[in-house]
Amino acid sequence: MARDLLVSRGYRVALIGGNYPVIDLIATGREEFRVSVKTSRTKHHVRLGRDTSVEQLQDNDFVFAFLPAEPNTEIGFEVPHYRLLTIPGGIARNDALAIHREYLNGKTPSGDKRKNTAGVMVKGYSRKPIHVTTWARWLNYEDCWDLLPAAV
Numbered sequence: 001m002a003r004d005l006l007v008s009r010g011y012r013v014a015l016i017g018g019n020y021p022v023i024d025l026i027a028t029g030r031e032e033f034r035v036s037v038k039t040s041r042t043k044h045h046v047r048l049g050r051d052t053s054v055e056q057l058q059d060n061d062f063v064f065a066f067l068p069a070e071p072n073t074e075i076g077f078e079v080p081h082y083r084l085l086t087i088p089g090g091i092a093r094n095d096a097l098a099i100h101r102e103y104l105n106g107k108t109p110s111g112d113k114r115k116n117t118a119g120v121m122v123k124g125y126s127r128k129p130i131h132v133t134t135w136a137r138w139l140n141y142e143d144c145w146d147l148l149p150a151a152v
Contacts, residue, residue: 001077002037002064005084011152021053022131023061031149036089041067041075044124046085048140049097054120061089062148065138066137071125095134096120100131107114 003013003025006042010029025035036057038046044066048054065085075082085125100120124135142149 001066002035002053005098006035009145012146018046022056024070027148029151031060031143033149034061034089035093036061036063037066038063039075040068044068044071044135046087046092046096046122048113048120050094051097051120054093054100057089057093059088059090063087063092064090067124076101077127079095085141086139086147087141088147089139091137091141095137099130099134100138102128 003015006013006025006027011029014026015026016023016025022036024032024037027033027035036048040046044067046063046067048063063085065087066075066077067083068086069081069083096119097120099122122134122138123131125134125137126132
């Protein structure tokens, strides 16, 4: 889906083979950029993976987060049954890791090795202030194709 959307906008797109930890696509227009594709089946949240993977997101990468059109409904991959957030990689990395650090500080003792096993997630349904403000900011990236480098 993400590949098709990029191609329809004039980008050349390569799929990353194997089990690369965070990047799924490399797109090329006037500049090359990487895309991490995330999908949530029924909830408004973005699960980004382990913290060590999220740390690899670069400022010029993008996270494409496909969400159901409405919370608690099944996502469909035809318009209008999904929402697409096109979040710049540096913003996704910094925001998500800040949420993750707050989560870990409340869950594990300092120095506990289990810290690195918890996945990094930003939740649109959480009542915690850091999630609420981050999610509100991330919703501003819905269908923000103009943030991507120009196509060919």
